[in-house]
Amino acid sequence: MSGAGTVEESGMRIHELAKENRSVRRFRQEISISERDLLRFIDSARLAPCGANLQLLRFTPVTDKKHCSQIFPSLKWAGYLEDWNGPEEGERPPAYIIIHAPIGERKHLPVDVGIAAAYTVLSARESGCGSCMIMSFDANMIEEVAGTPEGYQPFLIIALGVPGEETVLDEADENIRYYRDVKDRHHVPKLALDDLIVPVKE
Ligand SMILES: Cc1cc2nc3c(=O)[nH]c(=O)nc-3n(C[C@H](O)[C@H](O)[C@H](O)COP(=O)(O)O)c2cc1C
CATH class of the missing domain: 2.20.180.10 (putative fmn-dependent nitroreductase like domains)
Structure with missing residues (x-):
């Protein structure tokens, strides 16, 4: 705060990140992202606001080639780009974070997921890692890879990697x-x- 009732106009770091942080759907697949990095991005989500501070979301970091190649076919990419079927081999995401949420009607859960995802992707972008949030996916295929906890469902997947577009x-x-x-x-x-x-x- 710079004075009574005002906030500093120079506090623009998040705004700059928001401008920069477009969804990325083609990646430098050959550049891996470490699990340590993913845990750092998830740690930002851990600190995010959530309804009643219940902290119900769970996160699966995925960096190994085998699991990445199992996740990829379950994802649907860029509905508006009708002539494009998603990233080719060589431009596919080298990492994912799967966000699991409890099954049920709790009204705040989709909001919690959105905030957690936003903290995650901004933290990633700050490190030069691009991302795309994906909600169109085959949940059964994801559950086979992710070990979704009992009573939970995979709610949102974040594809991550160094931008290739x-x-x-x-x-x-x-x-x-x-x-x-x-x-x-x-x-x-x-x-x-x-x-x-x-x-x-x-
Ligand atoms: C809740 C949510 C679900 C999304 N699901 C998908 C998806 O299934 N596939 C995809 O390619 N992009 C998906 N996106 C990315 C959006 O298409 C993207 O955010 C939007 O086009 C705006 O672009 P921007 O992120 O660069 O601002 C999703 C984004 C959000 C926030």
Whole structure:
């Protein structure tokens, strides 16, 4: 705080990371990510806020080739890129974090998962590691690899690795679909700040 009722405008580290942190779907598969690094990213998720501080989520770090190649076929990539079936051999993720959540209706759980995932990917990005959160996957296939605890289900998978593609942050007009340009760069259109702001009632 720089004075009564104000916050410092220079506190921009998270904002810079947020600008930089586009989802990555093509990786440098030959560059491995260590389990130690994944545990550091998960440790940021451990410290994240969660409903009633219950800390119900569990995490599986995956770095070995065998398990990565078992996880990969269960994932669905980039629904808007209709002519692309996901990363080729050589550009596939060298690491994953699987987030498990208890089965049930607890309202705060999807929020908890989202916050934990956000802390994880920002921590990863700070270390130069790109990522993509994936919710479209075959849960049965994942459970066979991950040893999901009793009463839990795999809820979100984070694919991780050194980025092997260029991403571009665009300002959206009415079209919010991501796309690739002729130079094979992945563009992500985001709405302007003004478009998101709902003023209080007069
Ligand atoms: C909850 C959630 C689920 C997602 N599921 C998938 C998925 O199944 N497959 C995929 O390729 N991307 C998935 N994504 C990535 C989104 O497509 C991506 O965040 C969005 O296009 C915006 O791009 P950005 O992350 O670069 O800002 C998911 C993201 C979130 C937050």
